[in-house]
Amino acid sequence: MRFLVINPNTTDAMTEDIGVQARRYAREGTVIDELSPAWGPASIEGHYEEYVAAAATVETIKERAPDYDGVIIACYGDPGLFAAREVAPVPVVGIAEASMLMACTVGHRFSIVTVLPRAVPLLEDMVRLHGLEARCASVRPTPLTVLEIEKDPASAEREIVKASKEAVANDGAEAICLGCAGMGPLDKAVEPQVGVPVLDGVACAVKMLEGILDYGLQTSRVAAFKEPEPKAYRERVDRAVQPA
């Protein structure tokens, strides 16, 4: 099997780490190609960045998915997931979705531990969109940005453990979903310190996608994920998407 793993942000070091993490849990014979879109933000912590990244991500998936057996969107808001399902001829899985669904099999309720407080409502909406609010005990932030997690794993580990312990002690969490792709490599370091299953979405998505493909499932085409009808597009004149 060949999987395309898209890191929707454009930080190459993080894309590489995601690739490493995906390969760590991939079966022998599962090939992982990791990729960032050609354009977009260096990290995603809010809606604006997510929407810009989502467009770049789905554009990339539209072009590249035909060469793969499955696609993984590796950012914990699942940016562009439903759009990607429409344009990819193969199954697409988001890392938030995958980690939450898999968490449902090992714990009664899970909490998501994520980056800055501003991401909390964004992820609460994402949980609701997946219809999993009854299984989600809480979304807990850390004081860290995406890039700080990438650059300082020791601090990240410490903050994730802290927030996870609070989720277990106060919110009824029985499993922790790591709410940022950059947190993934810390999964097995955090787990014994917290004492409950800790799930990285990249790992979960690889395993879910292998299972989906082994079973021969394809994305449903009757309504939500129907391929787009042929349609005129006004072309984009080259302009950078940049903050003022």
Added chain:
Amino acid sequence: MRFLVINPNTTDAMTEDIGVQARRYAREGTVIDELSPAWGPASIEGHYEEYVAAAATVETIKERAPDYDGVIIACYGDPGLFAAREVAPVPVVGIAEASMLMACTVGHRFSIVTVLPRAVPLLEDMVRLHGLEARCASVRPTPLTVLEIEKDPASAEREIVKASKEAVANDGAEAICLGCAGMGPLDKAVEPQVGVPVLDGVACAVKMLEGILDYGLQTSRVAAFKEPEPKAYRERVDRAVQPA
């Protein structure tokens, strides 16, 4: 007051009609500038088109909103609404949001009558994201595309009346939200045929936004709609977003 009304699709005739509809209900002294993004799909009926259009829309809003007192996103999925709130220094209202909120004041429950069946799950998600599922009796499709509605108002009126009557008779709808910006000009023609209030989101958004500004409200900045932090973006090399 000066309002920027963005039609997220790139069909200019529709943008003009939306402008006309907005001005029809704007107060004297409210100036309406209608606009499409510089790039993107001619119409929006699914997730892929919505995500591409959302990015183009929020990019446009980021650039243009500072010249206005308020912004309206005039497509019935509210594409990019939460992202727009982050980057606009002024209030932003979506037409789906506005029509649903206003419908809550004139009917016990509302139904949304929209375009093709494929749009139904997309709009059901949108309703859930706004937390209004208890007030939404149903989302009913018509067999029409966005552009067919634009080009053939007589058929559109007939189909909207038909679906609306079914919503009132079978689903408990007491008001109808027109689930496509292109349906807006038909509001007052449909209403007497259905016998319940019929709400166009463009009109509702204009009125909500006038009210929000009269009252001096601004978008909350503490979490969900905090301005994006300064951040590197990888620039986009000119490439059209086009179907294969």
Added chain:
Amino acid sequence: MRFLVINPNTTDAMTEDIGVQARRYAREGTVIDELSPAWGPASIEGHYEEYVAAAATVETIKERAPDYDGVIIACYGDPGLFAAREVAPVPVVGIAEASMLMACTVGHRFSIVTVLPRAVPLLEDMVRLHGLEARCASVRPTPLTVLEIEKDPASAEREIVKASKEAVANDGAEAICLGCAGMGPLDKAVEPQVGVPVLDGVACAVKMLEGILDYGLQTSRVAAFKEPEPKAYRERVDRAVQPA
């Protein structure tokens, strides 16, 4: 436009303040007539007072609404709102409803800051009745009665700021709805101290109602708000409604 603003309690000083607040945000040309019912409690903090006041309020609306273009019920439980819709020939808006709907456009979730703790379950029910529980972060009491707020605005401001800050810090509130008509005049004093939008229902209701009327909407008559059928009433023999 002419609006009838009913303060369901019978404290005239409060009725006047509500009138002032309504006029503060009304458009030029919007005439506000404020009024209390002829009978009923001096303030409303529980169900009994609310039910008595509701009957007096709807009786008044039935009689007076035909002289107006719209009606506002200015007590934060929206007493008698649905009944008023049945008997008024014009749109009716409640201040709780209006503030919550408008809050949805400026914040991801809102909290309601209100009077005594006993009002909390009453307002939680009201939120549920409007179907907005997914948008309401919390209902927070203050130690103040309605009349204490009326008489001691400085204490009221201090207590409202305190409870609002707690709602923002602990409950995820991104906007504050002032949960008592008497709190309204403090909106712009509280707002900068809390750092999120603060919404007075009287102001919101005036703006919503202007918008509803500009757009030409009327209350739906097909079910929930159908006019009452003609029916015999047993007359009331004069007796005061008084506590033992």
Added chain:
Amino acid sequence: MRFLVINPNTTDAMTEDIGVQARRYAREGTVIDELSPAWGPASIEGHYEEYVAAAATVETIKERAPDYDGVIIACYGDPGLFAAREVAPVPVVGIAEASMLMACTVGHRFSIVTVLPRAVPLLEDMVRLHGLEARCASVRPTPLTVLEIEKDPASAEREIVKASKEAVANDGAEAICLGCAGMGPLDKAVEPQVGVPVLDGVACAVKMLEGILDYGLQTSRVAAFKEPEPKAYRERVDRAVQPA
């Protein structure tokens, strides 16, 4: 035990029938006094009538409850129930509440069969207010008014059976709650024709209240149903509440 059973409408024949029905299922030793308020509508089918009747009902309960061990509000919207709990020194049960709670013990989900279609949203709100929406399969109207049910039991029986069978066949109902006090005497005639338990709220309320009192429970006073604080009331000058 002595129970005060209030029929919130002022149709004496119906009050008597409710008394008969209550006594039919009361234990030996339970005394039933049935009563209508001194004023108000002859029947209740909408919000306006319900609010007027609620005020008259709670006023009556406030005055009369001290002479009883428990109070039953015998109209299927439970008008004034929460207010009555505040002012009665003894437990108060509504017939809608009682029938729904008891239905939960004999069927997986229940439907409510009621009067005119206009009552459907009113009762759906009532179900939500009691938090029982997950147990309620549907609210089904009949074409009958309250007084037609009272006057023509044969038609009532036929229509109730018809709507009940539809609820069982199409909505998943496993029990039927009779959604009008006037339907109560038909319970045992309807039941064998429908083939599922049929519950009259008057009977259920009598049984629930006997149980509550046997067990020595009293209404909680810590918040929602706290006694009203002493407070000034503006007296009512004698005026009939009458339709124009």
Added chain:
Amino acid sequence: MRFLVINPNTTDAMTEDIGVQARRYAREGTVIDELSPAWGPASIEGHYEEYVAAAATVETIKERAPDYDGVIIACYGDPGLFAAREVAPVPVVGIAEASMLMACTVGHRFSIVTVLPRAVPLLEDMVRLHGLEARCASVRPTPLTVLEIEKDPASAEREIVKASKEAVANDGAEAICLGCAGMGPLDKAVEPQVGVPVLDGVACAVKMLEGILDYGLQTSRVAAFKEPEPKAYRERVDRAVQPA
């Protein structure tokens, strides 16, 4: 009336206490026979024990229910309740169900105070299964096991009071359901210390069942609680169910 009260665990002293408590609130003429299954765990604090006990309980009910007018399952997870309804020819009530339904008539929201923390998710699921999550303020554990409660009522009382007070102060509880059959005899001792109604499920079930039978209700047979079809069973060879 003759009631079979099953204590699903096999601790005889507890079975006797449950019998005493049931008789304390039973009407004159209601005969209570208390019983444990012939096999199964000494106490129930988790899912495994609950499932084993449920099978033993429903087997017992299948055999013994024909001799009774009604059955009560006296363990606060209502183990086997829906199965018992299928095989008993008479009504069956669970003590959790009964206490929650009755609590709905005396408080706006109730909390459940139970045994070890591990029981919390189990009871949260039970609340959801009964569809009462909107009425349940919280499930609060104590540090006590079932058998410690049985053996040390003084400690039990102290811990129950402590957890109950926290539920009232922090969670909005207006009534307390005692979440273990063994806590029942403490109801009237705890109540005055907490200041809200305290409900023992055994007492509530007795009263609910008396009411159900007085009214002549029977379990619905159309779907969820239809009698099992005749069917082959593979016989069990004698083996103890024991922990390793």
Added chain:
Amino acid sequence: MRFLVINPNTTDAMTEDIGVQARRYAREGTVIDELSPAWGPASIEGHYEEYVAAAATVETIKERAPDYDGVIIACYGDPGLFAAREVAPVPVVGIAEASMLMACTVGHRFSIVTVLPRAVPLLEDMVRLHGLEARCASVRPTPLTVLEIEKDPASAEREIVKASKEAVANDGAEAICLGCAGMGPLDKAVEPQVGVPVLDGVACAVKMLEGILDYGLQTSRVAAFKEPEPKAYRERVDRAVQPA
């Protein structure tokens, strides 16, 4: 990997078919041992049968799970799932759970097509218990028993296709979960006739469990699925569980 696949009913032919189906989708190297409990009903279509089978199933799992890497409960009510998690030292997956979670990745909403109508409320409760009601479009019965499906695959296929098409056409289903283990082998025959993904829980559970184990996840032990405390059990004297 070695998986224990328990068919909770005692029909050996069905157990063998489940084993075949599990092996069809298992990876090379995954060993499947299929098994029925030593006692219990020949098929499971209601609560009584489910509870008896659940006890037999969890007893078997308790004894046998230590020899395996993972356990699958192969009956579409997931009987005893949470109990099995407590006593198995390895992950346990239910086929209902697995098919629903996997369906979430290929369709916006799924329907469950199952056996007799009596199973509908049982499965609706199961969906709620897993917190997936927002993703479940409907539970649709067929007129077939479990054993008829086993014995007459042609009829089963025809009825499943019929019910599935109705779910897609009327309920908004975009994927179909086969709501009986015996339906599993028909998955790929039904799928092209219905035109949406069709998921057999046995296949899904095998794939989910392989993924869970590849990733090294274990069941959370902090609360819901904590191992049972050591405890006395009263031994069972040999008696067959048989219908009268």
